[in-house]
Amino acid sequence: MKIYLRFGILVAAILGTLAWLAASGIRESKTYYKTITELKSMPPSEAGKRVRVTGDVVPGSIRREGAAVRFQICEKDRGVTLNVVYTGKDPLPDTFRDDAQAMADGKMAPDGTFHASSIAAKCPSKYEAAPGKAAPRPLNPGPSRSSL
Amino acid sequence: METLGAFSLLLALCLAGYAFLASVIGGWKKKPFLIESGRRAVYGVFLLLTAASAILVSALLASDFRFAYVAERSNRAMPALYKFAAWWGGQEGSLLLWSWMLSLYSSIVVWTNRTRHRALMPWVVAVLMFTQTFFCILNVFVEPPFQMLAVGRGVTSVPDGNGLNPLLQYWLMALHPPALYLGFVGFVVPFAFAFASLLTKQPGEAWIATTRRWSLITWGFLSIGIMLGQGWAYAVLGWGGYWAWDPVENASLLPWITATAFLHSVMMQEKKGMMKVWNAVLVSATFFLCIFGTFLTRSGVVSSVHAFAQSSLGSWFVGFLAIGISITTFLILRRLDYLKSEAALESVLSRESSFLFNNLLLLASCFAVLWGTLFPVLTEAFTGEKITVGAPFFNKVNIPIGLMLLLLTGVGPLIAWRRSSWESLKRAFRWPVLGMALTMAVLLAFGVRHFYALMSFGLCAFVAVTVVMEFYKGARAIAAKNQMSFPRAVVELTHRNTRRYGGYLVHMGIVLMFIGYTGSAFNKDTTEEVKIGSRFRIGAYELQVKEVSDGANPNYSWQRAVIAVYRHGQYLGDLKPERRVYAASQQPTSEVAIRRRLNEDLYLNFASMSQSDPEAAVIQAYVFPLVSWIWIGFYVLLFGTLVCLIPSKVKYAYAKTQVVGVYERQPEPVQ
Numbered sequence: 001m002k003i004y005l006r007f008g009i010l011v012a013a014i015l016g017t018l019a020w021l022a023a024s025g026i027r028e029s030k031t032y033y034k035t036i037t038e039l040k041s042m043p044p045s046e047a048g049k050r051v052r053v054t055g056d057v058v059p060g061s062i063r064r065e066g067a068a069v070r071f072q073i074c075e076k077d078r079g080v081t082l083n084v085v086y087t088g089k090d091p092l093p094d095t096f097r098d099d100a101q102a103m104a105d106g107k108m109a110p111d112g113t114f115h116a117s118s119i120a121a122k123c124p125s126k127y128e129a130a131p132g133k134a135a136p137r138p139l140n141p142g143p144s145r146s147s148l
Numbered sequence: 149m150e151t152l153g154a155f156s157l158l159l160a161l162c163l164a165g166y167a168f169l170a171s172v173i174g175g176w177k178k179k180p181f182l183i184e185s186g187r188r189a190v191y192g193v194f195l196l197l198t199a200a201s202a203i204l205v206s207a208l209l210a211s212d213f214r215f216a217y218v219a220e221r222s223n224r225a226m227p228a229l230y231k232f233a234a235w236w237g238g239q240e241g242s243l244l245l246w247s248w249m250l251s252l253y254s255s256i257v258v259w260t261n262r263t264r265h266r267a268l269m270p271w272v273v274a275v276l277m278f279t280q281t282f283f284c285i286l287n288v289f290v291e292p293p294f295q296m297l298a299v300g301r302g303v304t305s306v307p308d309g310n311g312l313n314p315l316l317q318y319w320l321m322a323l324h325p326p327a328l329y330l331g332f333v334g335f336v337v338p339f340a341f342a343f344a345s346l347l348t349k350q351p352g353e354a355w356i357a358t359t360r361r362w363s364l365i366t367w368g369f370l371s372i373g374i375m376l377g378q379g380w381a382y383a384v385l386g387w388g389g390y391w392a393w394d395p396v397e398n399a400s401l402l403p404w405i406t407a408t409a410f411l412h413s414v415m416m417q418e419k420k421g422m423m424k425v426w427n428a429v430l431v432s433a434t435f436f437l438c439i440f441g442t443f444l445t446r447s448g449v450v451s452s453v454h455a456f457a458q459s460s461l462g463s464w465f466v467g468f469l470a471i472g473i474s475i476t477t478f479l480i481l482r483r484l485d486y487l488k489s490e491a492a493l494e495s496v497l498s499r500e501s502s503f504l505f506n507n508l509l510l511l512a513s514c515f516a517v518l519w520g521t522l523f524p525v526l527t528e529a530f531t532g533e534k535i536t537v538g539a540p541f542f543n544k545v546n547i548p549i550g551l552m553l554l555l556l557t558g559v560g561p562l563i564a565w566r567r568s569s570w571e572s573l574k575r576a577f578r579w580p581v582l583g584m585a586l587t588m589a590v591l592l593a594f595g596v597r598h599f600y601a602l603m604s605f606g607l608c609a610f611v612a613v614t615v616v617m618e619f620y621k622g623a624r625a626i627a628a629k630n631q632m633s634f635p636r637a638v639v640e641l642t643h644r645n646t647r648r649y650g651g652y653l654v655h656m657g658i659v660l661m662f663i664g665y666t667g668s669a670f671n672k673d674t675t676e677e678v679k680i681g682s683r684f685r686i687g688a689y690e691l692q693v694k695e696v697s698d699g700a701n702p703n704y705s706w707q708r709a710v711i712a713v714y715r716h717g718q719y720l721g722d723l724k725p726e727r728r729v730y731a732a733s734q735q736p737t738s739e740v741a742i743r744r745r746l747n748e749d750l751y752l753n754f755a756s757m758s759q760s761d762p763e764a765a766v767i768q769a770y771v772f773p774l775v776s777w778i779w780i781g782f783y784v785l786l787f788g789t790l791v792c793l794i795p796s797k798v799k800y801a802y803a804k805t806q807v808v809g810v811y812e813r814q815p816e817p818v819q
Contacts, residue, residue: 006496011508014552018512018545022519025541033524033534052536064759067675089673090387091755091768094315094737105538 031105036075036082039108052105053114055082057121059098073102083113096121150215153203154294157244160196160251161284163189168277175270183270190258190273193280194251201248204241204293208234213309216295217241223311223732225702230312233322237312239446239461240293242325246442247283249326249333254280257337265358271344279336279439282468290461311732314704320380328373328400332438334366335403338410339435342428343476346483356414356427361793363414363431367407368789374400375782383740388673388751388770390778393542398521399441402514406434409510416503420565421490425480426507428487432476437514439469444521495567502560509549509556516545551603554662557655558611561618583613604666608659615652615659622649643797653788660781667748667774675755679764686769689750690714693765694722696757704728706739709754709765713743725754725767748773 031050034042039053055073058081062071069092074081084104086092096102096119106116167189174182204217208231213219221234221241236242254276261269287293315321338359345355377397378390391397410430416423443465480487493500519526520537527535562576587609588602596602619638627637642649676684683692691711698707707727713720723741730737743750751770758764 003493003495007493007501007504010496010505014505014508015512018516018549021544021548022516022541025544026523026537028544029538029540031536031538033536064756089675091675091738091753093385094735097736 036073036080037078039082039114040080042108044110047108047110050105050107051114052103053082054101054103057096057098057100057102062098071102073104084116085113086116086119088117088119090118092119093121149203149207150294150296153200154288154292156196156200156203157284157287157292157294160193160200160247161281161288163192163196164251164277164280164284167193168274168281171270171274171277175274183273186270186273186277187258187262190251190254190277193277193284194255197244197248197251200287200293201235201244204244205232205235208232211309213307214296216297217293219297219309221309221312223309223703225731226311226317227703229319229322230317233316234312236325236329237316240287240291240295242329243283243286243291243446244293245326246329246333247280247287249329250276250280250283250336253333253337257340261358265354267348268341268344268350268355271347272340275340275343276336282464286461286464290464308732311703311730314728314730314733314735314737315384317730318380318384320376320383324373324376324380327369327376331366331368331370331373332400332403332442334362334369335407335431335435335438337362337366338431342431343479346428346479346486349483349486353417353421356418360414363407363411364789364792367404367411368786370400370404370407371782371785371789374404375779379779382775383742384737388671388740388753388772390775393517393520393539395521396445398517399444402517402521403434403437403441405510405514405517406430406437409507409514410434412503412510413507416500420500422493422500423503423507424487424489425484428480428483430507432473432480436469436473436476439465439472443469497563497568497570497573499560499563499565499568502556502563506553506556506560509553513546513549516549517542547600550662551600551607554604554607554611554659557658558607558614561652561655562614577614579617580610580613584610598669601666601669604662608663608666611655611659615656618652619649642791643794645798646794646796647792650788650790650792650794653791654785655788657781657783657785657788660777660784662781664774664776664778664781667772667777670773672771673769675766675768677758677761677764677766679761684767684769686750687748687771688715689769689771690717691752691767691769693767696765702731704730707754707757709767711741711752711767713750723750723752725752727754727756744776746776749775 029050031052034051034053036053036055039051042049053073055075058072058074062069067087069086071084071086072081073084084102084106086104101122103120103122104114104116105118106114109115167186170182170186170189173179174184174186204215207215207218208222209228211218211222211224211231217238217240218234221237222231226234234241236245254273257276258269258273261272265272338355341355341359344350377400381392382388382390410427413423413430414427417427443462447462447465493504495501520541524534524536527533558580559577562580564572584606588606591602591605596605619641622641623634623637626632626640627634630637630640632640672687674684674686678684678691678693680693680696683690685691691713694710694712696707696709698705700706705728708724709726711723711725713723720743723743725741726739728737728739729735738753738755740751740753742752749770749772751772753768753770755766755768758766
């Protein structure tokens with residue numbers, strides 16, 4: 001039985017370490033899905049949360065200001081809009097343009113603008129994109145798998 | 149034609165259902181006629197699905213826009229290759245491809261086993277045709293590919309189609325889905341054999357011997373599919389990454405992980421009669437993860453940046469998975485006696501133990517990836533709040549797992565079966581450890597301080613030395629005995645035991661890929677707004693934007709920046725990143741320009757013209773060290789897989805080591 005005890009200890013040590021790493025990974029990167037309406041009514045105490053918000057890009061609202069890109073997204077059926085400023089490093093996706101459905105990850109700033117660190121976009125629904133794969137983009141900037 | 153296509157699909161569904169029932173009843177009541185008719189129905193399904201696919205493909209090639217599918221995925225100006233690739237360019241077509249490949253595989257299985265495995269085959273056919281029936285239902289009722297637009301009846305006319313998504317108009321992308329599907333679909337076969345052999349309580353490990361090649365081939369296809377996806381992401385998406393832990397990418401990785409675990413632990417069953425339950429679980433898990441992967445990519449259950457249409461497919465897949473998993477679990481639990489292990493673990497320092505830990509780590513990784521992928525679904529179900537996790541989570545867990553697996557890759561092949569002493573370990577691992585220490589010392593001396601990078605390069609050296617040593621020792625012995633030249637002896641050695649030495653080559657490929665992945669710890673990037681004619685720097689390179697030109701062809705219009713590359717003042721050539729707008733879909737895409745070298749890639753993306761200054765371009769420049777080694781490693785891995793598939797010159801009888809008694813150390817005689 002001694003052999004099984006040894007295996008048990010080794011296995012527990014490995015799984016324990018991995019579970020600990022996983023827990024800290026979740027803490028660091030967990031992102032809440034919010035709608036624009038929910039985001040607007042979020043109490044200030046939750047302002048530090050990482051949030052993912054989705055909306056349609058308001059036509060004509062995209063402006064480049066040096067390294068930053070400013071634009072507005074809206075919920076069409078409710079008529080609420082959100083000012084977004086993107087300052088991430090990665091280039092904006094090709095599908096990001098007027099009327100595209102954009103998914104922004106970031107945090108709310110006190111002034112009511114949303115500071116996005118990454119943007120993903122789907123083409124306007126008229127063109128259902130194809131299978132297999134279309135446009136992955138790191139949902140969180142930061143080391144991709146490769147940063148061994 | 150369209151009616152014929154839809155009709156063949158319907159008929160294929162009926163025939164697949166018949167083949168399933170005939171095989172089950174035939175196998176149960178021992179009716180040879182029913183069994184035989186079930187087998188023949190398999191060929192019929194294949195012919196019908198081939199006909200349906202041919203009709204769809206010919207409509208695509210002929211740009212017959214009466215077909216809704218053709219109008220949505222194709223346009224006249226697209227090159228023929230992409231018209232053909234549009235077969236799997238949309239939901240309906242790619243499910244048809246799934247079905248067709250399954251029927252192809254099934255026919256091959258039925259044909260190659262027409263005289264073998266009499267008792268097993270009806271049940272194998274039953275499993276294959278059960279799955280086939282499910283996919284045919286999807287083809288016929290849920291996602292029919294032969295829907296027509298009411299063209300020519302005064303309702304509407306379609307002068308041109310929408311075109312294939314421009315991001316998919318790239319040669320790697322045309323090949324990626326079929327390769328991935330060949331992998332996904334292929335695992336039905338080992339699963340079917342395992343299931344049938346459990347059901348009929350076949351003595352011995354017949355199903356493993358029969359499906360060994362299958363597992364390896366499909367594993368190879370899955371690897372090809374994943375790598376093509378990475379190569380495409382790197383070259384097309386413009387951010388220079390090859391992996392983003394997106395749900396769709398994870399979907400392809402999950403079965404690959406369990407399949408890798410299976411390929412290893414199956415050796416334990418062949419040689420030692422151990423881990424039988426485990427292997428049955430692994431082969432089933434791989435199959436269901438393949439189905440689950442198709443489900444994830446096709447149903448939009450986890451919101452992915454991959455823009456898929458939401459569809460009603462989800463509930464069908466959930467149903468299939470629920471039924472399949474319940475039956476399989478029930479069967480495995482009922483057969484626990486039959487799956488009893490024939491040997492016990494004896495030592496932590498043994499080959500058995502290295503396999504065990506290999507499996508543990510792979511499964512932990514699989515579980516973590518699955519957990520992370522489904523996190524939004526799980527949190528929404530249990531807390532009501534939808535929360536997602538990103539790359540940091542996946543990296544934190546998987547990088548240490550990857551490194552530990554790399555260590556085992558080096559240790560496993562050299563450690564003895566049953567038990568190993570510290571003395572023999574010291575002898576076996578002297579050189580590999582020296583290689584590792586040397587590598588790490590040199591890197592430290594050159595100022596590398598990144599912990600994981602150091603570990604990774606060190607372990608890569610460790611594994612590489614073990615693999616080279618294995619080849620060297622074996623080949624030297626053969627060369628001395630048979631008076632051969634050393635290179636010929638290496639070939640001879642490999643040929644004598646292709647599975648072993650092919651396996652080493654696969655390991656070598658993995659080492660090279662790790663070197664490539666590790667390089668990303670040293671990536672550099674910059675985004676510059678540059679006036680035409682002026683220069684900027686990244687790393688050792690100096691880049692000058694010479695000119696911006698534009699033009700158009702029927703498929704797309706383009707704008708191209710010509711950028712001269714200098715290093716240390718020396719002119720190296722021009723790179724021409726491009727922006728395109730596709731005419732049919734009005735979607736812009738970037739065509740990056742890459743200068744690929746073994747030490748590093750220079751990667752340029754022409755983001756846009758500056759909005760404030762019409763004479764300036766926004767250029768994103770990246771330097772990716774060592775990234776080419778990922779692709780080189782992949783070719784080595786592929787070559788190794790092919791070597792494994794060549795039959796060995798010497799037929800090893802794989803005599804099982806029977807445990808006659810367990811050696812117990814006698815207590816020291818007390819003086």
